[in-house]
Structure formats: structure tokens, C-alpha cells
Amino acid sequence: MYKMARPFFMIVETPLHAGSGTGLGIVDQPIQREKHTDFPKIEASGIKGVIRNAFDKKYTNDSISLAFGPKDGNDHAGALGFTDARLLLFPVKSMKGIFAWVTCPKILERFRNDLRLSDFNDIPDIPNKNKAPSNCELFIKDNKMVLEEYTFNMEKDDTCSTFAEWVSEKIFPQGDEYGYWREKVKRNLVVLSDDDFRDFVTLSTEVITRTKIDSETGTVKEGALFNEEYLPSETIMYSLALATTIFNEEKGRFEATDEKSEEELVMEYFMKGLPSVMQIGGNATIGKGIVRTRKWRDENNG
DSSP states (O other), X not given: OOOEEEEEEEEESSOBOOBOSSOSSSOSBOBOBOTTTOOBEEOHHHXXXXXXXXXXXXXXXXXXXXXXXXXXXXXXXXXEEEOOEEEEEEEEEBSSSSEEEEEOHHHHHHHHHHHHHTTOOOOOOOOOSSEEOTTOSOEEETTEEEETTEEEEOEEOHHHHHHHHHHHHHHSOTTOSOHHHHHHHHHHEEEOOHHXXXXXXXXXXXXXXXXXXXXXXXXXXXXXXXXXXEBOTTOEEEEEEXXXXXXXXXXXXXXXXXXXXXXXXXXXXXHHHOOSEEEOSSOGGGTTTEEEEEEOOOTTTO
């Protein structure tokens, strides 16, 4: 049983394809989605594999095996685990302000519940549907906002302003070099209804058509036309890192001390080693799936 949880954010820098195999619909290679909501996700196994690969380049094999588990999984379990990466903010084209970061009450309530698993309880009230911050830049006239080709009646709301400011500081803290993005979240976070949000994350992902060229003729190979689905750039997701005690008598650097428990040392090891940039999903050789990570910040652990 894991004894400690800590959230971290993932900001999609280039379109990301975490595939789910061959699709039965109009998209040949769809992205991973939750079965009951159809919201995009990234499987925990993919997150763990990418992070472990980054640690392989930075630390000794002994510490990696203790934290992530040995390559022979029958020896002992790893002390680090991860949840699936869940969607928090999804970018949608806006008639004004370029794009909005949209979310919904379902997403925000689940985010709050996940934070409580991490023992973070000082969370602002969740705004209701069809709300925007008081200083939102996306309104075209009165209470009208145009996202993609749809017009929404939105209400400026102080609760939404408070929440947008809070979450922007968690993702892009003061003193951080990403001040533009911090202010963008504060002003352009929009809370839609659950149904409208599901429609956007289902219908407004990027679908790219690709071909395979026959090397002998220099033309498209017959039957080699296919399309792939991607999470768009600027999508913001989060996952929970989970830590427990080491399942091995030779604990080494993770021996508990008077100041810190084993699980605290494991989590500290993870947070220090978490790469600032990772590549997740397919098509790495054409620049897809570059993700910037952001560590959770609070008063107690920075």
C-alpha cells in the first residue's frame, strides 16, 4: 500500500499521440481515453516507463531498481508508482484571445479529490459551469464568447477568478520564467458544462493524415494512407507519484532516518530527478510528444 502521494503537471509542448491501437471509427490510430467519460488520458505504465528511462541516464542502477523495481519483476516490487495522467485544462480556439483553456466541474472535482489523496486540503471552491474569471479576455460582446464555431453565454465569476489564480500559481509559480502562461491561465481559464467539455475533447483534438512513400516509385504506397489523433499543444495534464517503503532488505540510500521516513526519501529522490522535459508517446523522431513537467509547489515542500 502506498503511503505518500504527490502531484505533478505535464504541459504538452508538441502534439502528443499516446495511442490505443487501431481504431474502429474514422480515426485509424486514436489516443487513449477513459472508458466511462471518453476524456483523454495517458496510461500510468507509459508515464512510468518514460520517467524510468530518464532516471537511467542520471542515477546508478541500484537506486533505480529500488525505486522503480528491478528489470526482473519477480525479485521485488518498486517503491514508486504512478496514476494515469488525467486531463486538467484543454486548449480550444477562441475568436478573441487566440485560445481558451477549458475545463468542467467533473474534471475539477476529480482534481480536488486527487489532491486530497496527497493530503492537500487547502483548495479553493470549485466554480460552476459556464463561468469565467472576472478579468477574462475572451468575451466578444456582453456575455458572449466564441469557442471554435460555437457561441457560449458565460458569466464572469469571482469564484472562477480565485480558482484560476490558485491553479496558475501551482503550475507556474511566481518567479518562474513562464510568467506569460501564468497570466494566461488566470484570465483565460473557462469552466464549461461537463457535456460541452466532453464534446470539445472528443471532437477538437488534432487528427493528422499521414502517408508512406514507396522508395522505388517516389509516390504514395498503395494502402498506406492513415490518420492519427493527437492531444494538441498547450494541453495540461497531471498525475500522482506514489511512494511506499522499499521492498528489499538492502535499502541503501533509502534507509529511514530520524528526520525522514523511507517513503519520504523515495519521493524526494523522484522529485529531484524528475526531468523538466520528457518525450511521451509515438513519433518521437518527428518531434511529437514533447512534454514539460512542473512540480507541485506548496508552502511546506516548495
